[in-house]
Amino acid sequence: MKTSKILLGLATIALVSGAIIAADHIDAPDVKGGTSDITDFYAFEGASASNLVFVANVQGLISPENSASAKFDKDVMVEINIDTDGDNIEDLVIQAVPNGNNMDVYGPAVPNETGGVSTMLDAKFKSSVAVTTYGTTQIAATVNASLVSGVKAFAGLRDDPFFMDFAKYTEIIGGTATSFDNPGADTFAESNVLSVVVEVPKTMIGGTGTINTWVTTKRKQ
Amino acid sequence: MIRKITTIACMLLIAAVSVNCSNDDDNNDIKNETKAMYVLEDQMGRPAINTVFVATEDKDDFNTTIPSEQGAKYASKFKTNLEALSPAFNESTDTNALGQDATAFTTLLATDVLNVSLDGKTSFYDGSDGTLLTGRNLTDDVITTELLLIFGGEDFDENPTLSDDHVDANDKEFLTEFPYLASPW
Structure with missing residues (x-):
């Protein structure tokens, strides 16, 4: 509870985590x-x-x-x-892969393999949507395979939905401030991210109960 | 190191695919030969876990350790880091407001997946009705929730200057319909 102890703790975490924090923005060297x-x-x-929505954001x-020049990497799959059964191994995946001016979205479907290496799902699980161009407001229609x-x-640029006083946090762990301001300042205000939003009927991902979910980015070799 | 593991994994996969094809004379598996492999680079479940709980030298490894293997590898490291970070966890009997001691809390967090209910309200935490870890809404103030669980102690009242960044909402209104996220700046 003592300030000195708090500062010691924060100094330690500054060493542990480095002076960066965000939801997952710039989280690791590679x-x-x-x-x-x-x-x-x-x-x-x-x-x-009846539907669940997944939002995966990259390149914050x-x-x-x-923004006009920002684009998805054609070699990066957002998965x-x-x-659905509580073992923290994926039973279903949704794969978003850039294809020209479109984002192809495969699934939800049983993956060809689990773990760190993926191959693309079959085309019978494919939906496709035009990547929204920066400056246009129209939301493009999705074309689905029947399955x-x-x-x-x-897919396209959106306002970064994350909010946090990252600057003040950095000062605190750097030892130049001892508390957050009230009100704080949103470090992520007026910045954009590349977003993939996929809305699916819950019946396609187990229907009921609790799922565990996580997002991965995987690079084409 | 990671690159090396990746390379080995690729070689194994190539080997597996090659065996497949050589065993299959009618060439139906020819598609497998050209099927591109995508290899893991980044991942996340809950917000800010790698950033807050993982030491610098482990960050790339954490990103490429699959969730089913994260708990065994990282739970004790998370506990060490939590106890170093937060005076709210400097006694072995300390808990957060969920009643979790340092071991229970970090065991939960070390497997970095988002738990999502398919049966109703989805929220990372909503103090108004106690909804907890049933998803993550765009409006959820996840950083203050995590700061409270890390610094706030048993009743969310310890270390008040550190347990709320006082940024409670996004800078743009979210949409009530697809695609939900606000238009770009």
């Missing part, structure tokens, strides 16, 4: 600032209670000035992993 750097992952009930802190009818997808 991916920091690269095209496979995941910034955030969300999963929530859709506007229709894109300024408005840099949403879904464990994945009901899947809705979006």
